[in-house]
Amino acid sequence: MAVATFSEEHTSPIAPARIFKASIVDSHNLIPKLMPQAIKSIEIVQGNGGVGSIKQINFAEGSHFGSLKYKIDELNEETYTYKYTLIEGGALTDNLEKITYEVKFEATPEGGSVSKVTSKYYTKGDFSLKEEDIKAGKERVLGMYKVVEAYLLKNPDSYA
Numbered sequence: 001m002a003v004a005t006f007s008e009e010h011t012s013p014i015a016p017a018r019i020f021k022a023s024i025v026d027s028h029n030l031i032p033k034l035m036p037q038a039i040k041s042i043e044i045v046q047g048n049g050g051v052g053s054i055k056q057i058n059f060a061e062g063s064h065f066g067s068l069k070y071k072i073d074e075l076n077e078e079t080y081t082y083k084y085t086l087i088e089g090g091a092l093t094d095n096l097e098k099i100t101y102e103v104k105f106e107a108t109p110e111g112g113s114v115s116k117v118t119s120k121y122y123t124k125g126d127f128s129l130k131e132e133d134i135k136a137g138k139e140r141v142l143g144m145y146k147v148v149e150a151y152l153l154k155n156p157d158s159y160a
Contacts (some may be wrong), residue, residue: 001097003127004121004129009114010142014152018107020080021159023148024103028055034147036060038140051075054087065090072099080105080113095127102145 012019022030024065028042034132036062040058047053058067068090074083086092086099119138121129152158 002123002126002128004123005118006121006134006138007116007118008138009116010145010152011108011112012149013110013112013147016080016107018159019113019115019145019148020077020082020105022152023145024075024082025049025077026049026159030148030151031144034151037146038063044148045069047072057090068092095124095129097122097124115134117141 012106015035028044029103032039032041038060040060043056043058045054045056049055049072052075053072054069055072056067056069059065066089068086069088070086072082072084074081076082082101082103084101086101092099099122105113106116108114119134121134123129
């Protein structure tokens with residue numbers, strides 16, 4: 001097994017507490033409302049939404065994927081750190097054992113935030129993963145964050 005690691009950063013004018021609450025803590029409620037054309041629902045299928053819980057994302061009709069499941073490994077509302085592991089469906093193929101993600105939001109001097117995302121792809125056998133192979137997935141996740149950011153900019157009292 002090999003591990004391919006990719007990291008990226010994105011800045012936002014939204015403070016870490018607000019974007020963390022909206023895009024992480026309450027994602028199961030907010031994201032399907034903001035993106036019904038892409039995400040039908042996000043369900044907590046095991047646990048209470050905290051560490052150890054399993055969530056299932058059900059994609060809209062016509063989507064490339066039907067659903068995926070992930071396990072929450074860390075959810076820290078004080079450090080705005082979120083870690084989770086994709087365990088079923090979605091991008092997991094015959095060549096991938098699992099994918100882990102670590103997301104951390106940090107404050108910027110201007111009052112916004114920078115999100116730091118690290119993803120690790122655990123491959124099976126001698127399969128080699130290239131960054132261009134995961135570009136589309138990264139763009140979908142960034143698109144979701146941009147939709148949440150736009151919502152928070154239009155609704156300054158939400159998640160305050």
